[in-house]
Amino acid sequence: AQTVTQSQPEMSVQEAETVTLSCTYDTSESDYYLFWYKQPPSRQMILVIRQEAYKQQNATENRFSVNFQKAAKSFSLKISDSQLGDAAMYFCAYRSSPYSGGGADGLTFGKGTHLIIQP
Amino acid sequence: DVKVTQSSRYLVKRTGEKVFLECVQDMDHENMFWYRQDPGLGLRLIYFSYDVKMKEKGDIPEGYSVSREKKERFSLILESASTNQTSMYLCASSPTYYYGYTFGSGTRLTVV
Numbered sequence: 376a377q378t379v380t381q382s383q384p385e386m387s388v389q390e391a392e393t394v395t396l397s398c399t400y401d402t403s404e405s406d407y408y409l410f411w412y413k414q415p416p417s418r419q420m421i422l423v424i425r426q427e428a429y430k431q432q433n434a435t436e437n438r439f440s441v442n443f444q445k446a447a448k449s450f451s452l453k454i455s456d457s458q459l460g461d462a463a464m465y466f467c468a469y470r471s472s473p474y475s476g477g478g479a480d481g482l483t484f485g486k487g488t489h490l491i492i493q494p
Numbered sequence: 495d496v497k498v499t500q501s502s503r504y505l506v507k508r509t510g511e512k513v514f515l516e517c518v519q520d521m522d523h524e525n526m527f528w529y530r531q532d533p534g535l536g537l538r539l540i541y542f543s544y545d546v547k548m549k550e551k552g553d554i555p556e557g558y559s560v561s562r563e564k565k566e567r568f569s570l571i572l573e574s575a576s577t578n579q580t581s582m583y584l585c586a587s588s589p590t591y592y593y594g595y596t597f598g599s600g601t602r603l604t605v606v
Contacts, residue, residue, distance in 0.1 A: 410594045420584065420597035466536065468594075481527045481552060482595065486536035 377402045377469050381485035388457050389493045395442075396452045396488045398467030406472040409443070409450045410482065415463040423465070426450065428472075454490075462492045497521070500585050500598035507605050513572040515601050517585030523596075524589065526568035528552075528560065531582040531600070543568055575605045 378401045388394035400409070411423040426434045426443050433441050438455045454461055468482040501516035519526065525544050529537040529552075539552030541560040549560050557579060561569045568587075572579055582602050586595035 408594075412594070418582070418600045420586075420595075422594040422596075425594055470594075481529075481539045481542050482537075483539075484529075484537040486534060 377404075377407075377471070377483050379467055379469050379483050379485040381465075381467055381488050383488045384486075385489040385491065387491040387493060388454075390457055390459060392457055393453060393455045394457055394490065396454075396465050396467075396490065398450045398452070398485055400448050400450065400467075400469050402448065402469065402471075404471055408470045408472065409441075410468040410470070411439070411441070411450075411452045412466045412468060412484075413461075413463045414466065414487075415460075420466075424452065457492050459492050459494060462490060464489050498585055498587055498596050498598040500583075500601050502601050503599065505601055505603045507572075507575050507603065509576060509605055511572075511575045511605075513575045513603070513605075515570040515572075515583055515585075515603070517568045517570070517598055518566050519568075519587040519596070520566065521587060521589070521596065522565065523587035524565070525587060526562065527586045527588070527595065528558075528568070528570045529584045529586065530554070531584055537584065540570065577605050579603065580605045 380399045407428045409426045413421045413423050424436045440453045442451045464487045466487045467485040470482045498519045507513050527542040528540045531537045538554050543549050543562045559571045584600050585598040588595045
C-alpha cells in the first residue's frame with residue numbers, strides 16, 4: 376500500500392514571501408498521480424495542483440508550483456508571494472494509475488500541514 | 495460550477511442510532527468516495543463506488559455501509575452509531591483517474 380508523509384505539521388510565513396511544503400511518498404508503481412489540496416477554515420477541500428508521474432515537467436498554477444523528484448519520491452509545493460487567503464491546511468495526496476497495475480482505489484492523503492500567514 | 499452537496503453540515507446523534515449521511519453530485523461522475531477526517535490522522539477512505547449499485551471497501555470500513563441506487567447519490571450509513579465515529583465526514587466525486595476529486599463541504603458528526 377502507498378503511504379504519503381508530510382513531515383511539517385505546521386509552517387509559518389510572512390505575507391508576500393515564499394514558502395515550501397514538503398511531501399514524500401512510498402510506492403512501487405511507476406505511473407501515478409500526485410495532488411495538493413487546500414482546506415481553509417470553511418472546510419471545503421480545493422484542488423490546488425496536479426502532477427502526472429510520467430511527465431518530467433513540474434506543474435505550475437499561478438503562484439503555486441511543485442518540485443517533483445520521482446527518483447526521490449518527493450513532491451513539494453511552493454507558494455510564491457504568499458497571501459492571507461493562502462492560510463489553510465494543505466494535504467498532499469497520491470492516486471494509482473489504472474495502467475500501472477495499481478489498485479483501483481481512492482486517493483491516499485498525508486496528514487496535512489497547517490500553513491499560517493503572518494501579516 | 496460543479497457541485498457535491500452533503501445534506502447536513504452538523505449532526506448530533508445518540509449512541510446506537512442508525513445514521514444516514516447523504517451526498518449528491520450534479521456532474522455525472524462515475525466515481526464517488528466517503529472519507530473521514532480526524533486531527534492528526536488526515537483523511538481516511540471508508541468506502542467508494544465506481545458505478546451504480548457498486549461499492550468497494552476502503553481502509554476503514556468497519557461500522558459503516560454505503561448505498562448507491564442512483565449515479566448522483568452516494569449514502570454513508572452508520573448501522574449503530576458509536577462515540578468513536580464522531581468525526582468530520584467528507585464526500586467526493588471524480589470523473590476518471592486523471593483528475594482530482596471535487597469535495598463536498600463536509601458533515602461534522604457528533605455521537606453522544
